[in-house]
Amino acid sequence: MKPLPVSPLAPTHTQALPPVPGCRMAAREAGVRYKGRRDVLLMEFAAGTTVAGVLTRNQMPGAPVDWCRARLPSGTARGLVVNAGNANVFTGAHGTKACAETAKAAAAALGCAPEEIMLASTGVIGEPMRYERIVDCLPAAKADLRGDGWRDAAATIMTTDTFAKSATRMANIRGVPVTINGIAKGSGMIAPDMATMLSFVVTDAALPAPILQTLLSRGVNRSFNAVTVDSDQSTSDTVLLFATGQGRAHVTLDGPGDPALRDFRTKLEDLLHDLAMQVVRDGEGATKLIRIAVNGAASERAAKRIAMTIADSPLVKTAIAGEDANWGRIVMAVGKSGQKADRDKLAISIGGVAVARDGMRVEGYDEAPVTAHMKGREIDIEVDVGVGRGRATVWTCDLTHGYIDINADYRS
């Protein structure tokens, strides 16, 4: 497959990620599937590191997802191995063995137990993975470990991604500054529950695993779980949050709602949102970033379902690709969502201009600003369904010839 051009929606500026105390990493070329590029990432975490995770709800999860699901309840981790090119999904007993052997080799390299290693894989489904190649490169990876390898780490986990995704934030917990770094990959097979991607976030804050889990789950709900590229839900979705506890001071916390965590929570959510937006901006074939805000639904859950139905509608997405403010297709999508909506109160705005209200088009609205808005890179749609106070916002991208190009030819 020839290299894809970088998404026109790629961020123009990428912030450099500072080291996070207690975390080192290395990227190696194992040749699991790709040639001439690094495809295995090893991360090492200091003793005492806590971990939380959110995993795909797809019922055909990959072996690494099974592995993480079994290990997460311990709440601790010392290492992470990620490989790109083969997802190790639908690979039966061989896939389970691939996980066990990889974890064993990583544990030997890092001097910990295999159960303290987290795993993630991304790439083709159903091909037995040549895990020996990963196992073989881990000793050399161990020798390469360093704290400033974030840029390489983000590039190593890419598959059809056209740019590496990373973000960093500083937060403050009772006067102690901590760093939060994150990387992500994802471009196709992106849908909620969870958004189809991998993301690894590391902070040097000292936080117990249960608190970490609550903060992560909340943050994911409004970031990775609020984006969709193509409605397809990956078998490998994995978001892991590691806290090395190497920040300058520990604090006693009264649960995830402790006011001392307010800044950390805000910054973490902001970082997760940033990464999720980067994933949508790299949606396969995307030329427009689309924000869909639904108000007036029966509940927040209903609002999200309606917003996702609009976001996943091929007819809505192709209309936007064609720069056509075809809001009739938005009406159709609201109606197919299965959620309560009042046709005769439905209102739609595009780019801030009301185009439909009270169940029909706004007579004589100014089409010029709407047309201009549709030609831009970022499309803004607001829908009020007129039945309650539930609201939700989701993000997606348009459906273009580029998506067909990429996906009619991925495995070949």
Place this chain on the structure above:
Amino acid sequence: MKPLPVSPLAPTHTQALPPVPGCRMAAREAGVRYKGRRDVLLMEFAAGTTVAGVLTRNQMPGAPVDWCRARLPSGTARGLVVNAGNANVFTGAHGTKACAETAKAAAAALGCAPEEIMLASTGVIGEPMRYERIVDCLPAAKADLRGDGWRDAAATIMTTDTFAKSATRMANIRGVPVTINGIAKGSGMIAPDMATMLSFVVTDAALPAPILQTLLSRGVNRSFNAVTVDSDQSTSDTVLLFATGQGRAHVTLDGPGDPALRDFRTKLEDLLHDLAMQVVRDGEGATKLIRIAVNGAASERAAKRIAMTIADSPLVKTAIAGEDANWGRIVMAVGKSGQKADRDKLAISIGGVAVARDGMRVEGYDEAPVTAHMKGREIDIEVDVGVGRGRATVWTCDLTHGYIDINADYRS
């Protein structure tokens, strides 16, 4: 918009439709939206005609759908007006008035009550309809009524369709031969509940409306409600079945299950299936007709949901467009369906060749026949999810550049 090339999946042979006693029709050029083609169909039914219908479950139904829903309980009809180009959806009070005025004019022409007129519209959503143009042409249409206008009728209701859709069957009710004719339109915005399209079926059998309704609902479930082009659910879906009762003899029936109706039921279902297949074969941009059979599900309903999730997956559809037997994406789609499935028992066959079994690929299966099958026009996928005895079959088409071409540019 330039005319689209005829679908490569179009049937090579079209059967001529014989007249149905008690039914006459006329097609006129009203210029509601299209220029230089007929866009309004008027059908007249003999006194005593019964009617049944299945309407969209989309919660933003068009005004004609509201109209039919209110009229169907009477079980009788004397006329039908269909127009193409404007769907009269999301048009508020104006849309309601358009229906009332159209029915009034048709009733005046046919000499019946407005409540005896059924209505259907297809085309753009959200534009107030110039119903005066329809009203104005109805007297001339009345003068044109004839029994052999089926070919024109099928062509008149087309929008993005690339070929006219019709089918006919002969059935036998206790020795009395009856005719069943049907026409349909639909190409995009095709999804279940119900498949996004219009279809009108007429028989000269004499059947009470409740029996007609049961037969139609059953038939639609395995035909129009078992096909999907793009997962988008129309606001205008309408299937109407008229029985003029002009067949040579009436019979007393013991409900829809009466053995005397066995042949009629079979032929009706066969005709509905034929029409539904024609709709999928004309799916926007379609180059492959895809049959997806799911076995081993927890229930028939679960099987259908799984089959539809596979059929609606953009990744599955683009892989097939690329003639790639990427069954990993089928695994993904099964997993995202939300229905019970056993990963470690999952089996997939493509073109009759088992490619995956017991939760992993079949080692060393012969790829040659699978590759050859993928290059054909008709793709056959069978999935066993290993948990029960529920089964269902659905049909869809691939997702191609043609779909993007058509839908990024429809309204312009």
